[in-house]
Amino acid sequence: MRLVCPNCDAEYEVDAAAIPLTGRDVQCSNCGHAWFQTHPEMAVDAGLQDTFDGAAAMPEPETEPEPESEPEPEPVDEIGVTGPAVPPAPRPVDEKILAVLREEAEREAAARRDEAVAAKAPVIETQTEMPLAQDQSSMTAAVRRIARLRSAEPEPVVVPPPAPPPASPPKSRRELLPAIEEINSTLRATSDRNSHDDNAISDTMNDGVAASRRFRSGFLMLVLLAVVLVVLYVVAPLIAVRVPALAGPALGYVALADAARLGLDRELRALIDALRELAGSKGD
Incomplete structure (x- = not known):
């Protein structure tokens, strides 16, 4: 599978088995940026779930209120016992939502095909696991040390520039010649x-x-x-x-x-x- 750094856009080809289903933290060897990488299948499922959630969250088209009609009496059988309530029919899905879902499915299928082709291609670079916790702790300690040194440094003394020498009086034309x-x-x-x-x-x-x-x-x-x-x-x-x-x-x-x-x-x-x-x- 291909990993792309969101900071410097560096691309890495790694084995799909290196990323578990629950995802893991990875770090770019080019700029040092770290991010959480999810498994491709989990990313596809999450994309489909977001698509369905977005489709469900879309407001339904407003329909004009129907005039109220008088309630019909419940049917009574010959014995005189009321029958069980009939469940309402499922609401039809809008064609626009279906078109969006189809496009998302086609896009995901194309992405899976591209990943399969890239997996067969030669590996560009493989990044092994890195101890992110140690790196983050060392970076935090370095940041604290720099802040402490900056706070301990005395403020630079501003030396005023020397006063310009007094201008000599202008010479007369006779003295200039x-x-x-x-x-x-x-x-x-x-x-x-x-x-x-x-x-x-x-x-x-x-x-x-x-x-x-x-x-x-x-x-x-x-x-x-x-x-x-x-x-x-x-x-x-x-x-x-x-x-x-x-x-x-x-x-x-x-x-x-x-x-x-x-x-x-x-x-x-x-x-x-x-x-x-x-x-x-x-x-x-």
């Missing part, structure tokens, strides 16, 4: 610093440009002097032939240049020999 003098001084100091930095950078750049110019000028002068000396060395014999008056200085310059060239050649050869000897000594 920044000071113009401070802005001007800041801008002036910034412009002076920027101009000083620019001047320092420009001075450094000018010094670098001047140094590079001086180096370039000196280098060009040396190159030009070397070119002039080489040209004079080359054209000195021609000058001595064309201008006899300059033959002495021209030839003297050529001799001086040759002596310098030979001296430079000797120095270079000596340096090369020294480097070779040094390289040979390191190789050994």
Whole structure:
């Protein structure tokens, strides 16, 4: 048979033999709700009895009172003895009541068929007996303990919120705006610093440009002097032939240049020999 918890609508499939004919207390394992469960046959009988009681309690349709007639004399037999009273005929049952009873009977038969089909289906969950008395006693003790603790707890002390700080007086429009003098001084100091930095950078750049110019000028002068000396060395014999008056200085310059060239050649050869000897000594 199927049990349905009236609190959380949880369904359980249990054996019909677990519920006696007198019924028993069961408890839902989902929400812990307990209720009294009757046997299915007793529930059907109780439903039919309630149906019949409801049908009997229905008010009978009012009928118009019949006019009173004169009482008829009781029949007397030939012997002169009054016969036994005839019992009244049974009152016919209203068709509406019969229809209600038929519907209830059909509903109960359908419910029994559903229960039979459900009994053949696999068991979803079986709930064994639970000691309801112990659970109820433990719940009652827990409720009492909680009530005792609540009564023993002191009432919480309500701390008033701190008072808000006093509002500062509203500032004037002049105080809200920044000071113009401070802005001007800041801008002036910034412009002076920027101009000083620019001047320092420009001075450094000018010094670098001047140094590079001086180096370039000196280098060009040396190159030009070397070119002039080489040209004079080359054209000195021609000058001595064309201008006899300059033959002495021209030839003297050529001799001086040759002596310098030979001296430079000797120095270079000596340096090369020294480097070779040094390289040979390191190789050994």
